[in-house]
Amino acid sequence: MDYRFEVAVIPVSDIDRAVHFYKALGWRFDAEFADDEGYRLVQFTPTGSPASIIFGSGVTNAAPGSTEGLHLIVDDVVAAREDLIGKGVKVSEIFHDKTGVFHHAGTEGRVDGPAPGRTSYGSFASFSDPDGNGWVLQEVTTRLPGRD
Template structure:
């Protein structure tokens, strides 16, 4: 695996102190709120919220096990087209176990694959090579699935983090 030199800049406030920024929520466009809620709850994701008001707004939030980031969807939450979000990544420590878990819950999951070009997957499926990474390198084995609206998810196997990652 080629290592890329990082020229990382940290966001700072006026005093020069680092400003913490955490990705906590991803908005998913869905056509049927209750169907999406059932799908993600069936995956074992924690239901954090299901709020509705009289102004024709409903917000549902679920969180994958072990994740600090949640998804939200609902009625009048986003103007994006249902199913238009792709390449959302779920990091797993065992790609086969995660795939088996999803299949047991009725999800259609691709076979495990690795990318012909190396670590990161190419867009689409043309560069997918069947089976896990031959050297079983961390970050190099994948599987994919979609929710009922077509929002696309990728499972990425990470067994050893790159330096500086928790």
């Protein structure tokens, strides 16, 4: 039995502002549904991703901006960061974790610059949407065994 992760729900306070932000990133606008009772759902898919995000009214009880650690896997964290900056997004400097493994929560354990030798899975940059939902760019150049 396959279990494919395909959608993450993120909480936003202003749906139209979020639509504008994600459209400006160049993400694919997949769908929008609404009813006359105030329910509204919007779906976007990041470029090249099999997984999508959903936000809207009546789709989650989570506080706007409370989602953290949404990872966008990229081949080149430097180029991805420059691309986002070119689209008006405030992106952190590139960093790696002091452990050399996965990053700590928040900004704890961050070391400036890419991972030594730009090791796969080791370099990161972060940004947030207008509500503060946190995204992380992670550079993956060589996948671990069993990962496509």
